[in-house]
Every structure is written in C-alpha cells, then in structure tokens.
Amino acid sequence: MDLPSTSSQGGGNEVVRSKTVLKRTKLVRGVKSLLYSFGYDRKGKSLEKGPGIELHKELVDLFIEQIIDGKCDESQSTLLDICKDADKKSLLILEQKLYELLSDDKVIEACKTLGLEIAPLNKSDEITRELSPLIISPSENLCGQESGTRSRKRVLKNLGNLLLPKKSLKPNHPLVKGKVSYKTVQTLMSHGPGEVWFTQFSHCGRYLAATSGNDVNIWEFRESGEITRLNPLVGHVQPVSYITWRISNDFQLLTCGVEENVKRWKISPTGDVSCLHTYRKENLGTVSCVWDRNGESIFAGLNNGSIIKWNLEGEEVGLWDGTRTTMIADLAITLDGSELITTCEYDTILFFRWEDEAERFIYEDADIVSFSMSEDGCYLLVCLADERINLWDIQGENPWWVMTYEGYRRNRYVVRACFCEEYIASGSEDSMVNIWCTVTGRQISQFVGHSGAVNCVSWNRAHPLMLASGGDDHIVQAWDFDPDDYLSVLAREFNFWSLMQFNQRMNE
Numbered sequence: 001m002d003l004p005s006t007s008s009q010g011g012g013n014e015v016v017r018s019k020t021v022l023k024r025t026k027l028v029r030g031v032k033s034l035l036y037s038f039g040y041d042r043k044g045k046s047l048e049k050g051p052g053i054e055l056h057k058e059l060v061d062l063f064i065e066q067i068i069d070g071k072c073d074e075s076q077s078t079l080l081d082i083c084k085d086a087d088k089k090s091l092l093i094l095e096q097k098l099y100e101l102l103s104d105d106k107v108i109e110a111c112k113t114l115g116l117e118i119a120p121l122n123k124s125d126e127i128t129r130e131l132s133p134l135i136i137s138p139s140e141n142l143c144g145q146e147s148g149t150r151s152r153k154r155v156l157k158n159l160g161n162l163l164l165p166k167k168s169l170k171p172n173h174p175l176v177k178g179k180v181s182y183k184t185v186q187t188l189m190s191h192g193p194g195e196v197w198f199t200q201f202s203h204c205g206r207y208l209a210a211t212s213g214n215d216v217n218i219w220e221f222r223e224s225g226e227i228t229r230l231n232p233l234v235g236h237v238q239p240v241s242y243i244t245w246r247i248s249n250d251f252q253l254l255t256c257g258v259e260e261n262v263k264r265w266k267i268s269p270t271g272d273v274s275c276l277h278t279y280r281k282e283n284l285g286t287v288s289c290v291w292d293r294n295g296e297s298i299f300a301g302l303n304n305g306s307i308i309k310w311n312l313e314g315e316e317v318g319l320w321d322g323t324r325t326t327m328i329a330d331l332a333i334t335l336d337g338s339e340l341i342t343t344c345e346y347d348t349i350l351f352f353r354w355e356d357e358a359e360r361f362i363y364e365d366a367d368i369v370s371f372s373m374s375e376d377g378c379y380l381l382v383c384l385a386d387e388r389i390n391l392w393d394i395q396g397e398n399p400w401w402v403m404t405y406e407g408y409r410r411n412r413y414v415v416r417a418c419f420c421e422e423y424i425a426s427g428s429e430d431s432m433v434n435i436w437c438t439v440t441g442r443q444i445s446q447f448v449g450h451s452g453a454v455n456c457v458s459w460n461r462a463h464p465l466m467l468a469s470g471g472d473d474h475i476v477q478a479w480d481f482d483p484d485d486y487l488s489v490l491a492r493e494f495n496f497w498s499l500m501q502f503n504q505r506m507n508e
Contacts, residue, residue, distance in 0.1 A: 094118045180435060180489045197211045201245075237257065239257065292309075349362035375419065421464050
C-alpha cells in the first residue's frame with residue numbers, strides 16, 4: 001500500500017498545523033510533552049549521565065516559554081544551564097534569531113548576530129556561509145521560509161532531538177542466535193485480485209479477516225484445527241484498507257474503503273455474511289474507522305482531516321473539523337473510551353478527547369507509517385518510515401518512549417506491526433515476518449514464506465502461539481510458534497533483560 005508523501009503545511013504567526021489555530025498555552029503543553037516524552041520523568045537520572053546533559057523540569061519549562069516568546073538571548077542563557085556543551089544547540093536558536101531579525105527588516109542587528117554570535121561558535125563555518133546570502137538579499141532568500149510561532153515550534157522540536165537523542169538509548173541488536181522456531185499452519189489464498197493490505201483476528205480468535213482489493217476474505221478457525229473459508233465480503237467499489245472487529249460482539253466488523261465509505265457486516269452462526277449498513281459523509285471519503293468501546297457507535301477519519309461519529313443506524317452524532325487525521329492514518333480508542341488516537345500530522349500522534357476537544361501528542365522524528373495499540377491499552381507501537389518501530393507507554397498524561405525495534409525493511413509501502421504478548425511482530429518489504437522480544441528489543445526470529453512484501457500481521461489472542469500475515473503475493477500465512485522454543489527463548493531473553501538491569505544499577 002503506497003504511503004503518501006508529506007506535504008508542506010502553510011505558515012503564519014499563529015498557525016501550527018494547516019487549517020488549525022492553536023492557542024499559545026496549548027502549544028507550550030504540546031512541546032513540553034515532546035521533551036518529556038523522551039523519558040525524562042522515569043529515565044532522567046540515567047539521561048543526565050549523558051554527554052553534557054543536565055535536565056531540570058523548571059529550567060525546561062522556562063526554556064520552552066522563552067523560545068516561544070522569541071526571547072533568543074534569554075533562552076541562550078537558560079540553555080547553558082541545561083546543557084554544558086551548547087554550541088550545536090545555540091546554532092539552532094541563533095539561526096532562528098537571524099531569520100526573525102531579517103523578517104522585521106533589522107538588517108544591521110542581523111549582521112551583528114551573524115558575525116558576533118554565530119561565526120565564533122564551533123563548527124559554524126558552513127552555516128555562516130549558508131546564512132550570509134540572507135543578509136545581502138533578505139526579501140528574496142526568505143521567500144517561503146516559516147515564520148513566527150510555527151518556526152519556533154520547529155526549533156523546539158529540533159532542540160528536543162539534540163537534548164535527548166533517541167539513538168543513544170535504543171538497542172541495536174542483530175538477529176540473535178537460538179531464534180524461535182515456527183511452522184506454517186496453512187497458506188490461505190485470498191479471494192479477489194488485490195494485495196493483502198490489512199488482516200485482523202477477531203477478539204475471540206475464531207475468525208480472521210483479510211483485505212484483497214475491493215473484497216474482504218473471512219476464515220473460521222475451528223477448535224478441531226480445521227480452517228474454513230466463509231463467503232467474502234463484497235460491496236466496496238474502492239480497495240479496502242482497514243478492518244476492525246466489534247469489541248463486544250465478534251460477529252460484527254467494520255471495513256473501510258480507500259476514500260470511500262465504511263460498511264458494517266454481520267457473520268451469522270451458520271457462517272453466512274451480510275452487510276448491515278453503509279456509513280458515508282456526502283462529498284467526503286473515509287480513511288479509517290474504529291468502534292466505540294460500547295459497540296453502539298462508530299468513529300471514522302475523513303479525507304479532509306475531520307473525524308465523524310455515527311450511531312449504528314447511520315445518524316451523524318458528532319463531527320470534529322480540523323486537521324485531526326491524515327490521508328493515511330490508523331484509528332484507535334483508549335481503553336476507557338475517552339480518547340481517539342490518530343495521526344494528525346505525518347510525524348505526530350494525536351490523542352483527542354472528543355467530549356471537550358482536549359488534545360495531547362506524541363512527536364516522532366520521522367514520518368509515521370502505522371501504529372497499533374496493545375490489548376490492555378497501555379502501550380502504542382509506532383512504525384516509522386526510517387525502518388524503526390517505537391514503543392510508547394501511553395498510561396500517563398505525558399506518553400514516554402520505552403524501546404525501539406530495528407530490522408524491518410520499508411521503502412515505499414505501509415507496513416504494520418502488532419503486539420504478540422511477550423513479543424512484537426511486524427511485516428517487512430523483504431518478504432519476512434520479523435519477531436522481537438518486547439522487553440529486550442532483540443530480534444529473535446524471522447518467518448520465511450511470502451514471495452513479496454509483507455504488509456500486515458495479526459496475533460490470535462485466543463491462541464497465543466498463532467500469528468497471521470498478509471502480503472503483496474495475495475497470500476495470508478497462518479503461523480505457529482514452536483511451543484518449546486517459545487518458552488526457552490522467552491526465559492533466555494528475560495535473563496538477558498535482568499542482566500541489563502543489574503548492570504545499569506551498578507553503573508548508577
């Protein structure tokens with residue numbers, strides 16, 4: 001499934017996202033969550049042992065306020081209290097200062113900033129050369145440059161990445177020896193001409209749904225071990241990109257056609273399938289969908305960035321305009337049913353509490369490809385375009401980064417990952433299914449069986465050793481972990497994790 005390219009997002013002194021105006025206090029809270037989401041609350045002490053990093057909540061709060069207010073000189077002083085080796089960070093602030101001076105036609109002050117503040121810093125020769133033409137012809141060279149609050153937000157985001165670099169914390173483990181063995185339960189040929197973009201087991205584990213072009217295939221996994229194909233779900237005129245099973249009733253599911261509509265289906269006890277309702281918004285198409293926790297209403301992301309809510313009869317009971325979803329975005333709902341989770345920008349996860357329209361965010365440093373929430377609602381897996389998968393703890397007000405998994409391949413398509421109890425699984429464009437240990441981050445297996453890109457994976461909660469995957473080869477593979485290897489590798493990984501924790505305590 002193709003991933004749309006990121007588009008530019010406008011400008012203006014108050015605009016933070018296209019078609020969305022945020023109050024300054026909301027921006028402050030959002031950027032705070034950026035800095036704290038890197039793990040300061042729980043990992044601060046170990047982070048302070050990094051090169052020149054010494055974080056204090058009060059100083060960070062003050063620093064954010066100063067950047068947003070455009071107080072470059074004051075923020076420079078605060079930065080020195082936060083970080084001892086500040087030259088690289090100072091360049092970001094001073095570059096912003098130069099842009100703002102030139103935007104206000106203060107050319108003399110801009111010259112002084114370039115010559116007396118930027119040029120003397122370490123490793124500033126290249127950026128000094130790049131900025132010099134701005135002084136000569138500011139109106140021409142500043143054309144299209146972000147300004148005001150929006151550009152300051154970008155500076156803060158870049159500073160956050162420098163102050164707390166994720167790459168210094170994440171594991172980088174190759175495929176470990178003694179990997180988990182597996183077997184292919186069955187190769188399921190999809191009905192229809194399309195690639196398999198999405199697959200999902202029902203909550204009880206009895207049914208597996210998988211997309212195939214405009215159709216959706218359904219298989220029944222019986223207690224006897226027999227796997228039976230049911231009649232396909234036929235009715236969409238566009239390729240189906242999203243499936244979600246009803247939480248309180250495993251005999252109903254939603255399917256979402258690309259920029260088309262949402263359909264609700266029912267599976268009878270005899271295996272017959274029928275479409276109960278089609279949900280649509282006039283002149284708009286749907287991107288993704290999710291059931292409300294009580295199963296009595298439906299949310300959908302629309303292709304204009306809005307989120308809509310219908311009751312089961314199809315009556316519109318809520319519409320939230322604005323840039324709250326993107327053209328390629330998953331949709332989830334928190335365990336308490338109070339917040340929707342979606343991708344509001346290509347590098348930003350939005351938690352949206354629709355009752356009072358409160359928002360909180362996870363800011364990633366690369367484009368988001370897909371995400372998946374854990375069964376207990378405590379964690380979020382975020383697949384990134386740069387071939388990383390980040391694990392976030394979303395239990396508190398400020399989500400924090402826990403772990404990064406590496407090893408899957410993605411160049412062009414949407415690739416999905418899922419939780420498998422103690423393991424993490426993902427597809428990959430190199431035709432592999434990748435498996436990691438959740439707590440250590442080490443890749444402990446690769447399943448081989450597809451002949452094209454693997455787009456999606458789904459774990460069977462009722463049969464914890466079972467996994468399904470779908471790919472561009474029009475095939476759904478059902479896999480089983482080897483039970484003996486599963487337990488032995490799990491024990492080994494937890495021993496490895498205990499050793500890492502011991503070494504960390506010894507070094508504190």
